[in-house]
Amino acid sequence: RAFSSNNSYATAGVDGTTSNYVKCLGYGFAIPAGATIDGIVVRVERRSSSVANGGSRDAAMRLVKGGVIGATDRSTATVYPTADAYEAHGGLADLWGTTWTSADINAANFGAAFAATKPNAAGGAHTIRADHIEITVYYTDSVPPVVSSITRASADPTQAPSVSWTVVFSESVT
Secondary structure, three states: OOEOOOOOOEEEEEOOOEOOOEEEEOOOOOOOOOOEEEEEEEEEEEEEOOOOOOOOEEEEEEEEEOOEEOOOOOOOOOOOOOOOEEEEEEEOOOOOOOOOOHHHHHOOOOEEEEEEEOOOOOOOOEEEEEEEEEEEEEEEOOOOOOEEEEEEOOOOOOOOOOOOEEEEEOOOOO
C-alpha cells in the first residue's frame, strides 16, 4: 500500500510501542551497469492520528539490500503531523553505511524498510498511516556514450566546400 501516493495506507497502531516494518521492494530501477552510486534518498509520506502525549515518530528508516534490512538507520525525530507530509531520509551523497552497485539497486529485492513508534504509553493509541515510500538514487554513469552510426548527410564530399554528417550515439548527448 506504500508504492504510490494514493491515500491507500499501510497502517499500524502504536501506544508506547513500535510498529513492525513496512518493507517495500521491487522499485524497478534500471541504473546503467558500471554506474557509480553517489547517494540515496528515501521520502516517506506519513501521518499520525494524533500529536498528543509526545506524538509519533520514526522508529527506523533503513534500506534493504539483497532482501536484508540494513543496519544503518536514517530515522528522524520529527513528530508526525495529522495530515499527510513527506519526510526525507538520507541524502545526495549518503550511501547508508554500505557500498552499492547498479545490480544491487536494480535487483527486485532492493528497497526500503520503515517502522514507527509512539514512545509514550500515556493517553490513547495513535494510528500511523504510511501512504508512499519513494526512493531516489543519485548516480554517475561511468560508461560514456559511444557512436552507434555515422552517415554522410551532404552531397559528394569531393565536390562540396563542406560536408555534413549525421552522428547517432548510444544515448542522449549534449
